[in-house]
Amino acid sequence: MAPTKAPDSSRRSDRSRRAILDAALALVTEVGYRRTTIEGIAARAGVGKQTIYRWWPSKAAVLMDAFLDLAGRSAEGVAAESAGEPGEGEQAPGIPDTGDLVADLKLVLRATVDELNDPVLEAPTRALTAEGIVDAKLGAEFVHKLLDPQLALYVTRLRAAQETGDVRADVDPRIALELLIGPLMHRWLLRTLPLTHAYADEIVDYAVGGLAPRP
Incomplete structure (x- = not known):
C-alpha cells in the first residue's frame, strides 16, 4: 500500500492568503473602503475570520497588504518592460538610465x-487614497510603504542626472x-481631463526644459 502523502500546509496557507488578498481588493473596488469588512473578506475568500x-x-x-501586493506585481511588469537587457553597473528597478533623461522620464x-x-x-487606489485623507494613520502607512519607495527611485535617477550635468x-x-508626479495625480484625482501619454510627455518637457524662454 502506497504511503499517504501529508498535506502541504505551506501551500494551503499561500492559497488562503492569496484568496484573502484578492477578496479584499475585489470588495474595496465594488463597495468602497468603508463598506468592506473582515466578515465580507472572509466570506468572499472562503475562509474563517x-x-x-x-x-x-x-x-x-x-487592504494595505493587498494593495502593496497588487502594486508590486504591477511594478515588476513595468520594470521588465522598461529596463530591457541589464547593462553594466547598477540601475534602480523600474527607472531606466539610458543617458537620455527626458526619454527615461x-x-x-x-x-x-x-x-x-x-x-x-484604479478603484483600489482611489479607495485607499480617499480613506488616507480622513484616516491619518492609514494615510501615513500608505505613504511610507508605497509612495516613498517609488519616489526614491526618481530621486536616484535625478541625482544620477546631476552627476552627468543634465540637471543643475x-x-x-x-x-x-x-x-513630474504632482500634475499626473492632480488630473487623475479630479478627472477633469483625460490622462494620456501625450500629457505625460508634455509634463516632462515642461519640467526639464522650464517655462522661461531660452537665450
Missing part, C-alpha cells in the same frame, strides 16, 4: 499613466520629482 486575524490585526492591514511617466488608467488598479547641482531632486 480567525484565519484573517491570524495574519492581520485589522481591515486596514489586510517619459517612459516612466507613460507607464504611470497606464497604471492609473488600469481598472484593476543646486536642484532638490525631491522637489523636482513633484513637478
